[in-house]
Amino acid sequence: MKGCIFCQIVAGEAPCDLVHEDEGTMTFMDLFPVGKGHLLVIPKAHSENLFEIPEAELEQVVRHTRRLALVLRQVFSPDGIAVHQLNGAAAGQTVFHYHMHLIPRWDGDPRAMHGRVRGDAAEMAENARLISAALAEFSD
Ligand code: 5GP
Ligand code: ZN
Numbered sequence: 753m754k755g756c757i758f759c760q761i762v763a764g765e766a767p768c769d770l771v772h773e774d775e776g777t778m779t780f781m782d783l784f785p786v787g788k789g790h791l792l793v794i795p796k797a798h799s800e801n802l803f804e805i806p807e808a809e810l811e812q813v814v815r816h817t818r819r820l821a822l823v824l825r826q827v828f829s830p831d832g833i834a835v836h837q838l839n840g841a842a843a844g845q846t847v848f849h850y851h852m853h854l855i856p857r858w859d860g861d862p863r864a865m866h867g868r869v870r871g872d873a874a875e876m877a878e879n880a881r882l883i884s885a886a887l888a889e890f891s892d
Contacts, residue, residue, distance in 0.1 A: 758849035784867035830856035
């Protein structure tokens with residue numbers, strides 16, 4: 753979809769720190785992370801939100817979200833992992849292409865849902881590499 757930043761990432765027209773890609777989904781680092789290891793899992797096909805996404809695509813995204821949560825836990829040993837997904841501007845959604853956030857959390861972390869500062873490029877690239885390598889070894 754024209755003008756959608758996540759469609760541009762899927763098309764290779766905009767960069768991202770890629771963690772995983774398959775036929776239907778993509779996983780990459782959030783550009784404005786709330787904390788270390790903040791990931792986004794998206795369907796490749798454009799759907800604005802939960803109201804629009806076809807069930808079969810949602811199933812693929814959820815399957816990956818679960819696997820990535822297990823992998824994040826293994827890689828970073830957080831105290832918890834927040835998974836959230838916003839529908840509509842009123843709910844706080846800012847990119848209107850369906851996505852699941854995965855955010856490792858440590859005790860005492862502020863519970864923000866959006867970061868304000870662009871992540872350090874080298875750190876995000878390294879985290880993408882670590883998560884991707886752990887995912888390749890992962891079996892459930
Ligand atoms: P939402 O508010 O829609 O749930 O979350 C959108 C998320 O996308 C935000 O956490 C924001 O930091 C992230 N984001 C916005 N633009 C880009 C981008 O160009 N690349 C990446 N990797 N993340 C982005
Ligand atoms: Zn899109």
